[in-house]
Amino acid sequence: MEEWFGGPIMEKLISTGFEYLKRQARWQTGMKEELERLRENYPKIQAVVLASSQAQITDKNSDLNKWLWQLRDAIDEADDVLDEFEYMKHENQLNENKEQTKLRSAMSSMKKGIVKIGKRALQIDPLLKKLEEVVKKLDRVSADVGNFLHLLESTKQEQQEQLIDLYKTRETGSLPKNDLIGRVKEKEFVMQWLRKPSNENETLSTSTTSYGSNISLLSIVGHGGMGKTTLLQHVYEDEITREFNLKMWVCVSNNFDVKKVIRDMLECLKMKKPDLESLESLQRSLKSEVIAKKFLLVLDDIWEESEEQDKSKWENVLAPLTYGSLGSKILTTTRMDSVALMIAKVINKKKETFRLEGLExxxxxxxxxxxxxxxxxxxxxxxxxxxxxxxxxxxxxxxxxxxxxxxxxxxxxxxxxxxxxxxxxxxxxxxxxxxxxxxxx
CATH class of the missing domain: 1.20.930 (Transcription Elongation Factor S-II; Chain A)
Incomplete structure (x- = not known):
C-alpha cells in the first residue's frame, strides 16, 4: 500500500500549518500541539507503512489494515485542503497584482487592513477551520502508530533473511556487467599469478607426481559486496586467459551439488548440457575433456556448511581435474578462509589467498x-x-x-x-x- 502513502502531503501539511499559524493572532495556537505531534510521528508512520507493504502483513493483521485505511482517508482530506490553499494563494497573488496597478488613498488601504486583521482575529477565515479539522483528524490517526512499531523489527529480520537466501542462491556468469573501478592493482596481482608457471613447492608433498601437482590454486577472500566476482569476471575475459586450452566458469553458491557443478563445467566446455545422470559418467566425461590440457577454472561464490561433508563433495568434483596438464589453474571466490583451506587440502596444496579489501x-x-x-x-x-x-x-x-x-x-x-x-x-x-x-x- 505504500504507493498511495502521501509522505510529501504530510510534510506540506505540517509546514503549511506552522506557516499559517504565524500569520494569525498570537492567541490562536490551537493547532500547534497537533502539528508538533505530527512532525514527531511522521518518520514512524513512514517506517510502518513501508514495512507493512514490503512484508505483506496487512492481510494477517486486521488492526493494521484498518489503521492504514484511516490514515489514507485522512491524507486524502489533507490533500484536498492543501489544494484549496494553493488556489487561495494563487487568487491572493492575482488580487495583489491588480491592486498594485491602482492608486488608492492611504485611508482606504488602512481601512481594508483593519478589516483583514479583524477577520483573522475573529477566525472568519473558513480555510483556517478546515485546516484545523484535517490536522486534528490526522493527529488522531497518527497517535496509533506506536501500536505497530513492533512490526518493524520482525519485518527487518524477515527481509534480511530473504536477502541472505537470495545472495546465497544467486547465479553469476563470466561476462562482466560493470567497469572495473579502483581494482587495477588487484587485477594485476591475479594476472601475474596466472602468468606464473606451476610451482612444485605449492604442493604439501615433495613428490612431483603427488595428487593435484598439476594444478595451482588461488582463493579470493573478502566480505560480501567487495567485488570478488566482478574482479574475476574481468580477469576471465582478459586476453591473458587465451594461453589456456580450456576455460570454465561455475557459480557454486550455497546449494552445493556435486553433479550440478560437474555438469556446469561440461556445459562450459561443450556449450550444451550433458545428458549424463550418474556421478561416475559425469566424472569420466569431464576427465576425457581435460586430460593433458591446460585449463582455467573459476569456482565463484563458495559457501561452507559442513567441513567434512563439503570436503568429500569437493574430492568428487576435483578428482577428474587432476588429469589436466601442468600449469592448470583454479581461482575461487569465497567469504571464508576455511573454504580456501579446505579446497587447498583436497588437491594437496598450500593455502594461497588474496584478501579483497574495500575500495579507496x-x-x-x-x-x-x-x-x-x-x-x-x-x-x-x-x-x-x-x-x-x-x-x-x-x-x-x-x-x-x-x-x-x-x-x-x-x-x-x-x-x-x-x-x-x-x-x-x-x-x-x-x-x-x-x-x-x-x-x-
Whole structure:
C-alpha cells in the first residue's frame, strides 16, 4: 500500500500549518500541539507503512489494515485542503497584482487592513477551520502508530533473511556487467599469478607426481559486496586467459551439488548440457575433456556448511581435474578462509589467498557518482551541492563497491538536496554490520 502513502502531503501539511499559524493572532495556537505531534510521528508512520507493504502483513493483521485505511482517508482530506490553499494563494497573488496597478488613498488601504486583521482575529477565515479539522483528524490517526512499531523489527529480520537466501542462491556468469573501478592493482596481482608457471613447492608433498601437482590454486577472500566476482569476471575475459586450452566458469553458491557443478563445467566446455545422470559418467566425461590440457577454472561464490561433508563433495568434483596438464589453474571466490583451506587440502596444496579489501574512498566515490548521476549531463554544473553531499555519503559504504552501487541507485531516484541529506543523516552503514556486510545498506 505504500504507493498511495502521501509522505510529501504530510510534510506540506505540517509546514503549511506552522506557516499559517504565524500569520494569525498570537492567541490562536490551537493547532500547534497537533502539528508538533505530527512532525514527531511522521518518520514512524513512514517506517510502518513501508514495512507493512514490503512484508505483506496487512492481510494477517486486521488492526493494521484498518489503521492504514484511516490514515489514507485522512491524507486524502489533507490533500484536498492543501489544494484549496494553493488556489487561495494563487487568487491572493492575482488580487495583489491588480491592486498594485491602482492608486488608492492611504485611508482606504488602512481601512481594508483593519478589516483583514479583524477577520483573522475573529477566525472568519473558513480555510483556517478546515485546516484545523484535517490536522486534528490526522493527529488522531497518527497517535496509533506506536501500536505497530513492533512490526518493524520482525519485518527487518524477515527481509534480511530473504536477502541472505537470495545472495546465497544467486547465479553469476563470466561476462562482466560493470567497469572495473579502483581494482587495477588487484587485477594485476591475479594476472601475474596466472602468468606464473606451476610451482612444485605449492604442493604439501615433495613428490612431483603427488595428487593435484598439476594444478595451482588461488582463493579470493573478502566480505560480501567487495567485488570478488566482478574482479574475476574481468580477469576471465582478459586476453591473458587465451594461453589456456580450456576455460570454465561455475557459480557454486550455497546449494552445493556435486553433479550440478560437474555438469556446469561440461556445459562450459561443450556449450550444451550433458545428458549424463550418474556421478561416475559425469566424472569420466569431464576427465576425457581435460586430460593433458591446460585449463582455467573459476569456482565463484563458495559457501561452507559442513567441513567434512563439503570436503568429500569437493574430492568428487576435483578428482577428474587432476588429469589436466601442468600449469592448470583454479581461482575461487569465497567469504571464508576455511573454504580456501579446505579446497587447498583436497588437491594437496598450500593455502594461497588474496584478501579483497574495500575500495579507496576516491574510487568508491567515483563508483557511487556513476550510479547516482546516471544519465545526468554535467552534474558538476547542474548539481554542485549534491556532489558535495556525495563526498560525505560515500563514507557510509565503508569501501564496499556493491554498497556504493546500491546507495547510488537510492540517490539517483531523487536528485533533490533534501532527499540526499536524509540519506546522509540516516544511520545506515554506521555499525560493524555496515563494514562487514551489504545487507543493512
Amino acid at each position: 574512498e576516491d574510487a568508491c566515490l567515483h563508483l557511487l557518482n556513476n550510479h547516482a548521476f546516471a544519465n545526468v549531463e554535467n552534474p558538476d554544473v547542474h548539481h554542485p551541492k549534491l556532489r558535495s553531499i556525495a563526498v560525505e555519503i560515500v563514507k557510509k559504504v565503508h569501501g564496499s563497491p556493491l554498497a556504493a552501487k546500491v546507495m547510488g541507485g537510492v540517490l539517483n531516484s531523487n536528485l533533490n538536496e533534501r532527499h540526499w541529506m536524509k540519506v546522509l543523516n540516516s544511520d545506515i552503514g554506521n555499525g560493524e554490520m555496515g563494514r562487514n556486510d551489504i545487507f543493512p545498506i
